[in-house]
Amino acid sequence: MDNLTAAIKISNTVSQFTTDEQRYQALQRRDPRADGEFFYSVASTGVYCRPSCGARLALRKNVAFHATPEDAERAGFRACKRCQPRAPSLSAQHAELVLGLQKQLESATAPKSLAALAESAGLSPSYLQRLFKKRVGISPRAYAAAARLRRIEDELRDGASVTRALYDAGYSSSSRFYEAGSGALGMEPARLRRGGLGVAMRSVVRSCTLGHVLIAASARGVCAISFGRAKDQLERALRERFPRALITASDASLEALADDIVAMIDSASFSAAVPLDLLGTAFQQRVWNALRKIPRGQTRTYSQIALAIGAPNAVRAVGSACGKNPLAVVVPCHRVVRGDGALGGYRWGLARKRKLLAKERDE
Numbered sequence: 001m002d003n004l005t006a007a008i009k010i011s012n013t014v015s016q017f018t019t020d021e022q023r024y025q026a027l028q029r030r031d032p033r034a035d036g037e038f039f040y041s042v043a044s045t046g047v048y049c050r051p052s053c054g055a056r057l058a059l060r061k062n063v064a065f066h067a068t069p070e071d072a073e074r075a076g077f078r079a080c081k082r083c084q085p086r087a088p089s090l091s092a093q094h095a096e097l098v099l100g101l102q103k104q105l106e107s108a109t110a111p112k113s114l115a116a117l118a119e120s121a122g123l124s125p126s127y128l129q130r131l132f133k134k135r136v137g138i139s140p141r142a143y144a145a146a147a148r149l150r151r152i153e154d155e156l157r158d159g160a161s162v163t164r165a166l167y168d169a170g171y172s173s174s175s176r177f178y179e180a181g182s183g184a185l186g187m188e189p190a191r192l193r194r195g196g197l198g199v200a201m202r203s204v205v206r207s208c209t210l211g212h213v214l215i216a217a218s219a220r221g222v223c224a225i226s227f228g229r230a231k232d233q234l235e236r237a238l239r240e241r242f243p244r245a246l247i248t249a250s251d252a253s254l255e256a257l258a259d260d261i262v263a264m265i266d267s268a269s270f271s272a273a274v275p276l277d278l279l280g281t282a283f284q285q286r287v288w289n290a291l292r293k294i295p296r297g298q299t300r301t302y303s304q305i306a307l308a309i310g311a312p313n314a315v316r317a318v319g320s321a322c323g324k325n326p327l328a329v330v331v332p333c334h335r336v337v338r339g340d341g342a343l344g345g346y347r348w349g350l351a352r353k354r355k356l357l358a359k360e361r362d363e
Contacts, residue, residue, distance in 0.1 A: 017034050017037050017038055017051075020065055021340065023038055023040065023051070023065050024060055024063060025303075025339050025340075026051050027040060027051055027057060027063070028057060028303075028339065029303060029312070029313075029315070030051070030052050030053070030054065031051055031052065031313065032051075032052040032094075032313070033095065033313065034051035034052070035050045035051055035052050036050075037051070038051065038065050038066065038067060039051075039065070039066045039067075039068065039069055039071075039072050039085055040063050040064065040065050040066070041063070041064050041065075041066060041072050041075065041077040042058040042062050042063060042077075043062045043063075043064070044058065044059075044062045045058075046076070046077055046078060047077060047078055047079070047080045048066065048069070048072035048073070048077040048078070048079060048080065048085060049080040049082075049083050049085055050080075050083045050085040052083065053080055053082060053083035053085075054082065054083070055080065055082055055083070069085055069086050072085075094131055097121055097131075098131065098132055100121075101117055101120075101121060101128075101132060101140065102143065104117070104120070105117075105140060105143055105144040105147050106147045108144065108147075111144065112140075112144065114128065114129060114140060114141070117140055128140070133310075133311070134312075134313055138283055138311070142283075199218060199242065199245040199246065200218065200219065200245070200246045200248070201216050201217065201218050201223065201242065201245050201246065201247045201248070202216065202217055202247070202248050202249065202250055202251055202254045203215065203216040203217075203224075203235065203238060203247055203248075203249075203250065203254075204216075204249075204250035204254055204255065204258050205231040205234055205235065206258055206262050208262050208265045208266055209265060209266045209355070210227055210265060210348075210352045210355060210356070211227055211228065211229060211352075212227065212228050212229065212230065212231055212234060213225065213226070213227055213228075213234075213261070213262065213265065213328070214226050214228065214231075214234035214235065214237075214238060215254065215257065215258045215261055216238055216247070217253075217254050217257060217277070218277045219277075220275070220276075220277035221274070221275030221276045221277040222257060222261070222274055222275065222276055222277065222327065222330065223276075223277040223278070223279060223326065223327075224238055224241070224326050224327070225261060225326070225327045225328045225329060225330055226238075226326070226328055226348065227328055227348040227349070227352055228348075257274060257275075260274060261274060261329070261330065264329055264330070265329055265356075274330055276327065276330065278326070278327065278331070279326065280321075280324065280326075283311075283314075283317065283321065284321045284324060286309045286311075287305060287309060287318055287321035287322065288321065288325060288327075288331045288333075290305050290308045290309050291305070291322070291325070291331050291332055291333055291335065291336065292330075292331055292332065293308075294332055294335045294336075296332075296360045297360045297361055298335065299335045299336065299337045299357070300335060300336055300337075301336070301337060301338065301339045302315050302318050302319050302322075302336055302337075302338065302339070302344070303315050303339055305318045305336060306318045318336075319344070319345070322336055322345075322347075323345060323347055324347075325347065328347070328348055329356070332356075333346070333347070334346060334352070334353045334356045334357060335357070335360075343357075
């Protein structure tokens with residue numbers, strides 16, 4: 001439930017631009033979500049604009065930020081004729097419209113066609129598709145699928161039968177659910193109930209140059225790689241994630257996988273193909289696949305990853321997906337940094353991120 005719920009909540013969250021650094025990054029992206037949040041002026045031209053203005057990006061030293069057009073005008077700046085910052089923001093109207101569509105999709109008890117959504121919004125289907133994907137990062141169909149899967153997860157975790165959960169989520173039969181791709185749940189629905197009931201896993205904790213590392217695998221492949229200070233802490237976190245899974249001690253096959261993974265952490269030049277059981281939403285999977293394409297010794301920004309997956313406005317959602325990455329190093333979220341070159345966040349601590357990047361640079 002957590003991953004799918006997070007993906008939907010992120011999409012509904014209004015962007016906050018509380019620091020000048022965040023605001024200037026919004027200008028670099030010409031981020032329409034920032035329109036109405038603030039305005040900016042350029043000392044060299046004497047003009048003030050809305051953040052999404054298509055004018056040439058000014059140097060940071062020439063840019064100042066204002067809460068309202070009145071504040072900018074009191075400071076001696078005139079309104080830009082290109083973006084007309086005093087005019088109502090079409091982006092704000094679009095944001096409200098898309099939010100309404102998201103609520104429709106989340107509450108729908110039966111699939112809604114693109115044509116029906118477009119008719120309710122007063123837009124053409126093709127334009128609505130582009131607008132929704134631009135603002136949310138995924139298509140209406142993918143968003144609806146995520147919402148339905150979330151409802152299934154909620155009911156399964158609350159103890160409902162699989163059949164009831166599928167029907168309540170709008171599937172006419174269990175076969176329709178499987179045809180739609182139940183793999184997005186990461187495990188069979190019956191086994192998802194009550195925290196992975198019946199899912200067999202093996203786990204082992206090893207020492208490495210970054211402290212202790214827990215490695216867990218299901219029958220499909222490695223499903224967890226995490227760093228920590230103590231063995232019991234790591235094992236407790238795994239059981240909290242899969243409270244009803246059958247987690248047993250390591251065996252020969254997991255020991256071999258653990259050897260490869262520890263070598264990947266400790267030996268900068270080592271690379272291995274590790275079978276994965278990567279559990280996440282469709283959006284998270286897209287992000288994680290993009291991360292795995294970043295070459296060793298290189299980094300990418302959150303904005304670059306958003307562009308790479310075709311969702312340039314989903315920068316914050318990309319950051320959240322990185323923070324939810326369950327496979328340290330193998331899915332190299334440590335290679336993603338902020339636009340200004342700063343490290344940004346890291347689920348297992350910035351000290352580990354710094355060491356990993358330094359080791360890879362020195363190859």
